[in-house]
Amino acid sequence: MSLRLKVSKVSNESLQNQIFEQVRTMILEETLKAGEPLPSTRMMSEQLGISRNTMTLAYERLEAEGYVDMRKSVGTFVALQVPGVATFTPAGEPPNVDDDGSAPCERIALRSDELKSQALVNASLRRLTADFWPGRPDPNSFPLKMWARLIANCLRSAGAALTEYRDPLGVRELRQAIVDHLRPTRGIMVDAEQVIIVGGSQGGLNLACRLLVTLGSSAFVESPCYQGAAYLFESFGAKLHPVHVDDNGIDVSKLPATQNAICYVTPSHQFPLGVTLSLDRRLELLAWATRTNSYIIEDDYDSDIRYRGAPIAALKALDRCERVIYVGTFSKSMGAGLRIGYVVMPATLFDAARHIKTLTNNGQPWLPQAALADFITNGSYDRHLRRIRHSYQARRETLLAALQKHFGGSTIVGDNAGMHLVWRMPDQLPPANVVEKIALKAGVGVYTLNSGGAVDFGVMRDSDRYLVLGFTAPSEREISIGISRLAAALRSGQSAGKAPRASL
């Protein structure tokens, strides 16, 4: 096959850019379909009369941005999951016009290149010997037998629960089970009435945005930040303001006195760096929100997974002025496929939140909520947490031991908690994006901050020295083999300082 590309050697735009833009548009317009092979760089460079290197660089950029997959000795293929493809409006198509012929509102006019979605899985979709993609539970940890029993019980007693609309805020027993869990573990004292069941944290963040974000709103976010939050705020038209994170979490002293803003934080285990927001900064942040009539969105995504000591109480537990929207999820402790999360709303926002939740989806599916409520109330959730903490801690220690064995005294950023860690590589190793590529060739998935689900906003010092390593999905054996292969691949000369070229 060949691609119909036109390039101009006299244009101000580089040849590489021209090719990148044209192929990207074909992918977004779905002229090139997911999984479709692209012609080799040799064929395209001959066809266009340009150097093969230029063509390779264009393909590599397409791969770096998630549009194509380059498979060694096989070829280049359109990625199976392309960022932004569902939201793309082809150039030259008429803009949306409302039924009455009026112009579309500005929100609809957000361009596809202003929209991105967070990376949800290892974009390469390759089978790896060891994949350190962050935040994935051990696939064998899901309590399948117990779940099957609970689902069967719920079905037997479902009555009209599957045929009628239920409370859009969620199954009452689950909301009660959540507040009973949050009280001792996170210090949050609220009633079940203040809890809303949503589709994972992402559903909670969306609800918060619908309540608080309009075009041009200010959103202060951690730098680096979780992609799922940063990209979402942008999709609502918010203006992002990254705020530096250090060893004590987000630097609250840098927050300006902007009124009616939002501030998104991951205080108990900052994503991705893993640091904990110190108590004095928590109090300072709450005072800032009160002073500026702003809201804080606390994303407590993995706080059930700690290995040492009691967790510091949630920010929400300190919230005396109803300024914190607390978002929790079962994606990490149980599994992301459940799509169950929850929000504890400040009383001041609750009525509006109920309307928005109803307008959004009339509620989440009843069956998994009912089963999860039983799972928590019969004590199985606490037992499950004890089991996974034990096994995840062993995997974390195996990873630390393997890093120590192969790379010596390297630095781990953040606390002994959660499902991933951030490794500051020894100085003699090449930059993180080069290591990521070398590792991938050796069948090992390790991730830079940006490819592992974070945005570093291009301002983080030394960001190319860090790799994100999730340690909860691979077994201890896979972890040891993975790190040993990584070390061998880096030793074997591929680490000469330049990115390896995928051969086509």
Ligand SMILES: Cc1ncc(COP(=O)(O)O)c(C=O)c1O
């Ligand atoms: C910071 C952060 N928040 C939330 C989530 C979970 O999202 P969800 O509950 O929508 O699956 C993740 C998952 O990786 C995360 O890293």
